[in-house]
Amino acid sequence: MLLAMARHTGPRMVQCYLCRHRFEVGGRAQSTSCPGCNKPVIVGDLILKGSTLKGPKKEERTCGKIVVGKKARLMAEFVEAHGGIECEGTIEARHVLTSRLVLGAKAVYKGDLQAQTVEMKPGAKVKPSQFAVPEDPIGLADLPQSGSG
Numbered sequence: 001m002l003l004a005m006a007r008h009t010g011p012r013m014v015q016c017y018l019c020r021h022r023f024e025v026g027g028r029a030q031s032t033s034c035p036g037c038n039k040p041v042i043v044g045d046l047i048l049k050g051s052t053l054k055g056p057k058k059e060e061r062t063c064g065k066i067v068v069g070k071k072a073r074l075m076a077e078f079v080e081a082h083g084g085i086e087c088e089g090t091i092e093a094r095h096v097l098t099s100r101l102v103l104g105a106k107a108v109y110k111g112d113l114q115a116q117t118v119e120m121k122p123g124a125k126v127k128p129s130q131f132a133v134p135e136d137p138i139g140l141a142d143l144p145q146s147g148s149g
């Protein structure tokens with residue numbers, strides 16, 4: 001008999017970043033194809049550790065969250081993360097759309113921002129960027145919170 005190693009995580013609701021269609025995915029799904037537009041979408045978290053450099057690329061989008069570690073660097077023209085962005089390292093972008101941006105004490109951030117909430121630790125550096133903090137740009141708040149089990 002094998003014991004199940006993986007922690008059970010139930011399905012969660014995501015919103016397609018291409019067509020804004022909402023659908024359910026398995027708790028541990030990393031990518032899937034959207035039933036609304038039939039295009040592949042990334043629903044997992046993007047975690048950059050160590051001295052990882054991601055990009056430069058045109059876009060980096062996920063329905064999950066993006067975590068940029070202390071020495072890591074994310075470079076993309078357009079960054080979208082529905083689950084929020086936690087940055088201890090460097091983000092260089094032209095435009096960022098997320099639900100919640102958290103910048104750590106060593107974080108360096110550049111790019112126009114659209115987020116519901118922004119948290120900055122003392123020491124975080126923000127290069128001249130335009131911040132827009134609208135109430136809820138694409139209705140992310142309606143999505144049920146994940147991780148309650």
Ligand SMILES: [Zn+2]
Binds near residue numbers: 037039
């Ligand atoms: Zn879609």
